[in-house]
Amino acid sequence: DQQVKQNSPSLSVQEGRISILNCDYTNSMFDYFLWYKKYPAEGPTFLISISSIKDKNEDGRFTVFLNKSAKHLSLHIVPSQPGDSAVYFCAARGSYGKLTFGQGTILTVHP
Amino acid sequence: DVKVTQSSRYLVKRTGEKVFLECVQDMDHENMFWYRQDPGLGLRLIYFSYDVKMKEKGDIPEGYSVSREKKERFSLILESASTNQTSMYLCASSLSTTGGYNEQFFGPGTRLTVL
Numbered sequence: 001d002q003q004v005k006q007n008s009p010s011l012s013v014q015e016g017r018i019s020i021l022n023c024d025y026t027n028s029m030f031d032y033f034l035w036y037k038k039y040p041a042e043g044p045t046f047l048i049s050i051s052s053i054k055d056k057n058e059d060g061r062f063t064v065f066l067n068k069s070a071k072h073l074s075l076h077i078v079p080s081q082p083g084d085s086a087v088y089f090c091a092a093r094g095s096y097g098k099l100t101f102g103q104g105t106i107l108t109v110h111p
Numbered sequence: 112d113v114k115v116t117q118s119s120r121y122l123v124k125r126t127g128e129k130v131f132l133e134c135v136q137d138m139d140h141e142n143m144f145w146y147r148q149d150p151g152l153g154l155r156l157i158y159f160s161y162d163v164k165m166k167e168k169g170d171i172p173e174g175y176s177v178s179r180e181k182k183e184r185f186s187l188i189l190e191s192a193s194t195n196q197t198s199m200y201l202c203a204s205s206l207s208t209t210g211g212y213n214e215q216f217f218g219p220g221t222r223l224t225v226l
Contacts, residue, residue: 009151032212043115043201043217044154051212089153096167097142097205099215101154 003027004092006102013109019077021105023090026071030092030100033066035075038087038104047088048075080109114138115218117202123224130189132221134202141207143185144215145169145177147198154201160185161207192225199223 005024013019025033031052036044050057050064050073057064063076077084085108091099118133134143142161146154146169156169158177166177174196178186185204189196199222203215 004153006153034212036217041120041219043203043219045217046214049212049214091154093212096159096161097213098156098159098169099144099154100156100170101146103151103153 002103003094004090004100004102006088006090006105008105009103010106010108013080013107015082015109015111016079019075019080019084019107019109021075021077021088021090021107023073023075023102024071025073025092027092027094027100028068028071030094032093033064033073034091034093034099035062035064036089036091036101038089044089077107080107082109082111085109115202115204115216117200117218117221119221120219121222121224123226124189124192125226126193128189128192128225130192130223130225132187132189132200132202132223134185134187134204134218135183136185136202136204136216137183138204138206138216139182140204140216141182142205142213142215143179144203144205145175145185145187146201146203147171148201148220149198157187192223194225197223197225 034049035047038044
Protein backbone atom coordinates (compact mmCIF):
# COMPACT_ATOMS: atom_id res chain seq x y z
CA ASP A 1 0.00 0.00 0.00
CA GLN A 2 1.81 3.05 -1.29
CA GLN A 3 0.91 5.91 1.06
CA VAL A 4 2.96 8.46 -0.87
CA LYS A 5 2.84 8.42 -4.66
CA GLN A 6 4.64 10.26 -7.40
CA ASN A 7 2.77 9.31 -10.53
CA SER A 8 5.18 10.86 -13.03
CA PRO A 9 8.39 8.84 -13.36
CA SER A 10 10.03 11.60 -15.40
CA LEU A 11 9.70 15.26 -16.39
CA SER A 12 11.55 17.18 -19.09
CA VAL A 13 11.71 20.98 -19.00
CA GLN A 14 13.51 23.73 -20.90
CA GLU A 15 16.00 25.87 -19.00
CA GLY A 16 14.37 29.01 -17.62
CA ARG A 17 10.87 27.52 -17.55
CA ILE A 18 8.94 26.26 -14.54
CA SER A 19 9.26 22.68 -13.32
CA ILE A 20 6.28 21.29 -11.39
CA LEU A 21 6.68 18.00 -9.57
CA ASN A 22 3.63 16.41 -8.01
CA CYS A 23 2.99 14.08 -5.11
CA ASP A 24 -0.17 12.52 -3.63
CA TYR A 25 -0.63 10.94 -0.22
CA THR A 26 -3.32 8.96 1.55
CA ASN A 27 -2.56 9.24 5.27
CA SER A 28 -4.09 12.35 6.85
CA MET A 29 -1.94 11.86 9.97
CA PHE A 30 1.27 12.95 8.23
CA ASP A 31 2.48 16.17 9.92
CA TYR A 32 5.36 17.25 7.68
CA PHE A 33 5.99 16.94 3.97
CA LEU A 34 9.32 17.35 2.33
CA TRP A 35 11.29 17.10 -0.87
CA TYR A 36 14.69 15.50 -1.30
CA LYS A 37 16.92 15.73 -4.35
CA LYS A 38 19.28 12.96 -5.44
CA TYR A 39 22.14 13.04 -7.91
CA PRO A 40 23.60 9.77 -9.25
CA ALA A 41 26.14 8.14 -6.94
CA GLU A 42 25.19 10.45 -4.06
CA GLY A 43 22.77 10.19 -1.16
CA PRO A 44 19.58 12.27 -1.19
CA THR A 45 19.86 15.83 0.10
CA PHE A 46 17.08 17.76 1.78
CA LEU A 47 15.53 20.52 -0.31
CA ILE A 48 12.48 22.00 1.37
CA SER A 49 9.75 21.06 3.84
CA ILE A 50 6.25 22.20 4.77
CA SER A 51 4.21 21.68 7.89
CA SER A 52 0.72 20.26 7.52
CA ILE A 53 -0.69 23.47 9.02
CA LYS A 54 0.65 25.59 6.17
CA ASP A 55 -0.20 25.66 2.47
CA LYS A 56 2.94 27.21 1.03
CA ASN A 57 6.64 27.45 1.78
CA GLU A 58 9.17 29.25 -0.36
CA ASP A 59 12.95 29.08 -0.46
CA GLY A 60 14.59 30.92 -3.32
CA ARG A 61 13.68 29.25 -6.59
CA PHE A 62 11.84 26.43 -4.80
CA THR A 63 8.24 26.62 -3.57
CA VAL A 64 6.23 23.78 -2.09
CA PHE A 65 2.44 23.91 -2.10
CA LEU A 66 0.22 21.73 0.08
CA ASN A 67 -3.46 21.07 -0.63
CA LYS A 68 -4.70 19.10 2.38
CA SER A 69 -8.23 18.59 1.11
CA ALA A 70 -6.87 16.97 -2.04
CA LYS A 71 -3.98 15.28 -0.17
CA HIS A 72 -1.63 16.68 -2.77
CA LEU A 73 1.64 18.55 -2.70
CA SER A 74 3.74 20.00 -5.43
CA LEU A 75 7.22 21.43 -5.85
CA HIS A 76 7.71 24.37 -8.19
CA ILE A 77 11.16 25.29 -9.45
CA VAL A 78 11.38 28.69 -11.13
CA PRO A 79 13.43 29.27 -13.17
CA SER A 80 14.69 25.76 -13.86
CA GLN A 81 18.42 25.31 -14.42
CA PRO A 82 20.39 22.40 -15.92
CA GLY A 83 21.95 21.78 -12.50
CA ASP A 84 18.48 20.97 -11.18
CA SER A 85 18.48 17.76 -13.23
CA ALA A 86 18.20 14.99 -10.64
CA VAL A 87 15.75 12.56 -9.08
CA TYR A 88 13.27 14.27 -6.76
CA PHE A 89 11.61 12.35 -3.95
CA CYS A 90 8.68 13.62 -1.94
CA ALA A 91 8.31 12.25 1.57
CA ALA A 92 5.89 12.52 4.45
CA ARG A 93 6.52 12.24 8.19
CA GLY A 94 4.26 9.99 10.21
CA SER A 95 4.32 8.27 13.56
CA TYR A 96 7.65 8.05 15.46
CA GLY A 97 9.12 10.52 12.97
CA LYS A 98 9.28 7.90 10.25
CA LEU A 99 9.49 9.14 6.67
CA THR A 100 7.53 7.52 3.86
CA PHE A 101 8.95 8.27 0.43
CA GLY A 102 7.40 8.39 -3.01
CA GLN A 103 8.85 6.54 -5.98
CA GLY A 104 10.78 9.53 -7.30
CA THR A 105 10.57 11.69 -10.42
CA ILE A 106 13.53 12.13 -12.75
CA LEU A 107 13.77 15.80 -13.74
CA THR A 108 15.77 16.72 -16.82
CA VAL A 109 16.34 20.41 -17.57
CA HIS A 110 17.53 21.00 -21.11
CA PRO A 111 19.82 23.98 -21.89
CA ASP B 112 30.18 20.01 7.92
CA VAL B 113 27.78 17.16 8.53
CA LYS B 114 28.89 13.75 7.45
CA VAL B 115 27.40 10.29 7.13
CA THR B 116 29.80 7.68 5.80
CA GLN B 117 29.13 4.14 4.63
CA SER B 118 31.82 1.49 4.67
CA SER B 119 31.61 0.50 1.01
CA ARG B 120 30.34 2.13 -2.17
CA TYR B 121 30.08 -1.19 -4.04
CA LEU B 122 29.81 -4.71 -2.68
CA VAL B 123 29.40 -8.07 -4.40
CA LYS B 124 28.40 -11.08 -2.31
CA ARG B 125 27.20 -14.61 -2.93
CA THR B 126 23.83 -16.07 -1.99
CA GLY B 127 23.85 -17.32 1.58
CA GLU B 128 26.73 -15.13 2.76
CA LYS B 129 26.42 -12.99 5.87
CA VAL B 130 26.78 -9.30 4.93
CA PHE B 131 27.56 -6.33 7.16
CA LEU B 132 26.89 -2.77 6.02
CA GLU B 133 28.36 -0.13 8.30
CA CYS B 134 27.29 3.47 8.75
CA VAL B 135 28.99 6.16 10.83
CA GLN B 136 27.82 9.72 11.51
CA ASP B 137 29.86 12.49 13.13
CA MET B 138 27.00 14.82 14.06
CA ASP B 139 26.08 13.33 17.46
CA HIS B 140 22.63 12.52 16.09
CA GLU B 141 20.31 10.36 18.16
CA ASN B 142 18.37 8.87 15.24
CA MET B 143 19.75 6.59 12.55
CA PHE B 144 18.01 4.88 9.67
CA TRP B 145 18.59 2.23 7.01
CA TYR B 146 16.73 2.41 3.69
CA ARG B 147 16.93 0.54 0.44
CA GLN B 148 16.28 2.25 -2.89
CA ASP B 149 14.90 0.29 -5.84
CA PRO B 150 13.71 1.59 -9.22
CA GLY B 151 10.02 2.42 -9.21
CA LEU B 152 9.75 1.89 -5.45
CA GLY B 153 11.59 4.90 -4.04
CA LEU B 154 13.24 4.64 -0.63
CA ARG B 155 11.83 2.09 1.78
CA LEU B 156 12.67 2.04 5.48
CA ILE B 157 14.24 -1.19 6.74
CA TYR B 158 15.11 -0.39 10.38
CA PHE B 159 15.71 2.67 12.51
CA SER B 160 17.14 3.43 15.91
CA TYR B 161 16.41 6.28 18.37
CA ASP B 162 19.22 5.56 20.75
CA VAL B 163 22.09 3.23 21.49
CA LYS B 164 20.98 -0.39 21.70
CA MET B 165 17.45 0.58 20.59
CA LYS B 166 16.00 -0.55 17.29
CA GLU B 167 12.63 -0.44 15.59
CA LYS B 168 11.37 -2.25 12.52
CA GLY B 169 10.60 -0.18 9.48
CA ASP B 170 8.39 -1.14 6.57
CA ILE B 171 10.49 -4.00 5.14
CA PRO B 172 12.57 -5.59 7.97
CA GLU B 173 12.33 -9.21 6.78
CA GLY B 174 15.74 -10.73 6.08
CA TYR B 175 17.61 -7.94 7.89
CA SER B 176 18.80 -7.15 11.38
CA VAL B 177 20.63 -4.16 12.85
CA SER B 178 23.04 -3.32 15.61
CA ARG B 179 23.72 -0.04 17.39
CA GLU B 180 26.35 -0.45 20.07
CA LYS B 181 27.64 3.13 19.84
CA LYS B 182 25.76 6.34 19.15
CA GLU B 183 27.69 7.14 15.99
CA ARG B 184 27.51 3.70 14.36
CA PHE B 185 24.56 1.78 12.94
CA SER B 186 25.10 -1.55 11.22
CA LEU B 187 22.77 -3.39 8.86
CA ILE B 188 23.17 -7.16 8.74
CA LEU B 189 21.95 -9.56 6.09
CA GLU B 190 22.09 -12.92 7.88
CA SER B 191 21.90 -14.95 4.67
CA ALA B 192 22.01 -12.80 1.55
CA SER B 193 19.57 -13.52 -1.25
CA THR B 194 19.39 -12.22 -4.81
CA ASN B 195 16.28 -10.15 -4.02
CA GLN B 196 18.40 -8.13 -1.60
CA THR B 197 20.42 -6.73 -4.49
CA SER B 198 19.80 -3.01 -4.08
CA MET B 199 21.16 0.41 -3.17
CA TYR B 200 21.34 0.75 0.61
CA LEU B 201 21.23 4.21 2.17
CA CYS B 202 21.95 5.17 5.75
CA ALA B 203 20.68 8.41 7.29
CA SER B 204 20.81 10.21 10.62
CA SER B 205 18.93 13.06 12.28
CA LEU B 206 18.51 14.85 15.57
CA SER B 207 15.63 13.82 17.77
CA THR B 208 12.35 15.47 16.93
CA THR B 209 11.35 18.13 19.45
CA GLY B 210 8.91 19.92 17.20
CA GLY B 211 9.47 21.07 13.67
CA TYR B 212 11.23 18.93 11.14
CA ASN B 213 14.77 17.71 11.67
CA GLU B 214 16.42 16.95 8.39
CA GLN B 215 17.69 13.44 7.73
CA PHE B 216 21.24 13.48 6.40
CA PHE B 217 22.09 10.65 4.04
CA GLY B 218 25.27 8.78 3.30
CA PRO B 219 26.38 8.16 -0.32
CA GLY B 220 24.90 4.67 -0.42
CA THR B 221 26.21 1.14 -0.88
CA ARG B 222 25.35 -0.68 -4.09
CA LEU B 223 25.04 -4.33 -3.06
CA THR B 224 24.89 -7.09 -5.65
CA VAL B 225 24.06 -10.63 -4.51
CA LEU B 226 24.98 -13.31 -7.03
